[in-house]
Amino acid sequence: MTVQAPYGTWPSPIDAGTVAAHDGRPEFLGSVGEELWWTEPRPEEGGRRALLRLAADGRHPPVSVLPAPWNVRNRVIEYGGLPWAGAPRSEGGPLIVFTHFADQRLYALEPDAPDARPRPLTPLSEVTDGGLRWCDPVVLPERGEAWCVLEEFTGEGPTDVRRVLAAVPLDGSAAEDRGRVRELTGDGDRFLTGPRLSPDGRRLAWLAWDHPAMPWDGTRAMTARIRDDGTLETPRAVAGGREESVAQAEFSTDGSLLIASDSSGWWNLQRVDVEAAETAEATEPGRGPVVPRVPLCPREEEFAGAAWKIGQRWFAPLPGGLVAALHGRGAQRLGVLDPETGELVDAAGPWTEWAPFLAVIDSRVTGVAASPRTSHEIVELDTRTGHTVVLASHHKDHVDPAYYPEPQIRTFTGPDGRDIHAHIYPPHHPDHTAPAGELPPYVVWVHGGPTSRAPLVLDLEIAYFTSRGIGVAEVNYGGSTGYGREYRNRLRQQWGVVDVEDCAAVARTLAREGTADPARLAIRGGSAGGWTSAASLTSPLAEGLYACGTVTYPILDLTGWATGETHDFESQYLESLVGPLSEVPGRYRERSPLHQAQRVAVPFLLLQGLDDVICPPVQCERFLEQVKGRGVSHAYLAFEGEGHGFRRADTIVRAVEAELSLYSHTFGLRREDVPPLELRS
Structure with a gap:
């Protein structure tokens, strides 16, 4: 029986706990002999990354090799890199090296040894907060070394850093002696x-x-x-x-x-x-x-x-000369390329998006794949037979899939007639509809990066909103990847303009065509998406368009971000996104939400990790000082122990529920399944 109820008030079995429990995906898949290894998120265990092992015979499910609190992750360039590698041995099983997040050291592990405990290979850093960091290793037992990237901080500033290729002894002799690490390259490259x-x-x-x-x-x-x-x-x-x-x-x-x-x-x-x-x-x-x-x-x-x-x-050579390769416009699918003829044959199966983590064992290629109806799975393609099979991380429907959204791939027209790519997720519920004539609220989702894109895969956080009657529009605005270099370069010196315009164009089109309620539009995003969301609430390019916004670990002050308030990797990113600070200082001020805070006229939610060194909380604090006393309703939730990107289950639950509460308050929705958000002016 179909129930009629206003958009945004529908009941849903997809609660915030379900969203949190399935946040993240397998990463850094690789082979060790005939075995597969990878890392996997554990939101319920403080957000650590577990290291998993799948035996060659495939008869048993994968096992987590290291118990909590071991966290196989590193902070090289802050976003991290490949945190493990392994090599098969004729006796004693494989030898694995990995980085542990808590101390950033490189460790060795012999998982088949009677007393399989990690032993450190690199010294503790004399600089606090991980002054020595390691990533992207290759294990070379014949040389008795692991070769990898070494990132070494040389001072207290975030840009006081050098990076080289280094050789770390596998015998542990460098664990107490930094001098035992051989540097393979000079530090002439940043x-x-x-x-x-x-x-x-x-x-x-x-x-x-x-x-x-x-x-x-x-x-x-x-x-x-x-x-x-x-x-x-x-x-x-x-x-x-x-x-x-x-x-x-x-x-x-x-x-x-x-x-x-x-x-x-x-x-x-x-x-x-x-x-x-x-x-x-x-x-x-x-x-x-x-x-x-x-x-x-x-x-x-x-x-x-x-x-x-x-x-x-993204690609992996196969024995015999073939190459496994991800490819596509927007989404990337897996194909097998014959480099001699140029023939490219795609893998069969329902997966529409493959992550850039390919592993090869003989003629078999394994990757991490998902679709709009399935979460990320470990999938193997046998290139001899063309047969595909899910090996691990099997998708499970934790709720009735009838509650999943039914996305649309669309191309919108922006200023100057330019194309804007987006994924539209209309409200969807198996047995609820809205009263005739009512238009749904919509939230524009802005991906981070900004040089990145939103993949078209099953995302329970999107389903959390669409199953309640709130539409989602994910915008791959100009500057996004997946559509060629010219599309990426649209954002050069135009950050805070093109991204804001493109998101606004999608929102306005949805309203104009009768898809969305023009009075109930919102915008949200994290990191660079947080920047675009905040900029959209303070820019005349989107004035009066959005009824509220959710801004998560954002950039709010370009000048501060360009002069020491972020990490080394992105410390000069604004040179291309905005322009050289020395040449266009006024542009940095004019586009920064911090300096346009007086233009904020709608409620907003600000979410921030207190350990974030990429987009530090000081920017949020300065922004809040500017809006204080202006009569704008807002809430600020800051989370201890969280950095750039929320990983802990309790944090994710609080953030998702707070966002829904903001929309319920702003759009006048009656909901009793989330705690009310305390807003202040």
Whole structure:
């Protein structure tokens, strides 16, 4: 029987506890011999990342190798990177190295040993808050070392830091002696990815870039020959440059170097002649050497993405020469590429989005995949048969899937006729409808980054709202990844303009066409999405459009953020997003919500982690001082023990319920399933 009730008042079995329990996804999938290993979130255990192991025979479910409080995660570039690696051994089982979040040390683990306890490989840092950090390791038992990225803080400031490739002894001798760590490269490059070895072990490849570039702006693929004593010959840039982003470099099984480069305007796969590149000279400053490259599958699609974490893998060479590759416009699906013919065959199955974590065992490719009806699963493709199977993290319907939203992929028209990509999630309930003529409230969701995108996958937080009768519009505004470099570059010097305009254009179109109630529109986002949400409440470009907003761990003061209030990785990001501070200081002030706080006229919710070093709470505190006494209803919830991105179950529950409470208050909805939000003026 269908029940008629106003939008936003519908009952739902998807509560905030369900949302919190299933927040996050498996990450950093890899193979160790015939086994699969990966990390997985544990919101109910304080938000730690567990390390899981799936035996080669597949007869038993995966096991968590380390008990709480072991947390397999690191803080390199603050967003972290590949936190573990392993190598099979002829006796004694595999050898695993991993980073522990609490002290940022690198540890070794022999999981099959009688007393399988982690032992430290690197020293405790003399600098508080993790002055020595490690990521993206490769375990080399034959050399008795693990090679990885070392991030070392040299002072108290967030940009007092150096990064090099380093070799850590596996015998533990560096646990008390920093001098036992061999540095493989100099610290002339500000940022590095971890090493990738050629099949014969004689050559190394990695990526490097420097301020003010971000990795999606300009990177260089570096190679170096490895001497017999384990030192490197002079590294050479073999591809990339200031206006070319190489997102991944990997040796194929025949020893050739494969890269994902956007030199064509799209991240496509290319083969580089390493021998020729290492002896060629660059023709212009800031550009890589001009050497022949072979495009493997030229398409106006992305075969890679933005490297927010070090060690992501969008493609993986297979024995015999085939290449497993993620590709697509917007969403990325898994395909198998024949680099000799350019033929690309997609994997069968319902999965529409694959995360950049591919692992290869013989002819089998395993990845992390999801769809609008399924959560992220560990999926294996047998390239010989084309058969796909879910190996682990099987999707389970914890509520009736009839409550899941039914998304629409749409392209909207923005200012100057530009395309704006978005996912629209209308209110959806199996047995509730709204009274005839009523239009639903809608919330515009703004993804972080901003150089990122919103994937089209099952998200129980979206379902939490849509099943209650509140629509969601996820906007992949100009600057988002997935649509080529030109689309990404729309945001250059236009942050706070293009993103605000694009979100507003989607909201206005939904209202104009009768999809959304124009009087009940809201906006929300976290990090860079928090910036756009706050900017939308303070910018004349969206004046009078939104009835309220939820702003989570945001950037609110551009000048402060550009002068020491964030971490090293993004400390010069605003050079491209806004412009050089020395040249356009007025632009930094004019666009900052902090300096336009007098324009806020609607209720808002501000959510912040007190341990956040990327978007620190001081920015929220200054913003609140500016709105105090102006008669604007607002709430501020700050969470101890949370950094940039909420991970703990109790935090997620409180944040989700507070957001719904804000909408209930603003839109006049009657709800008794969430505690009222205490608003102050």
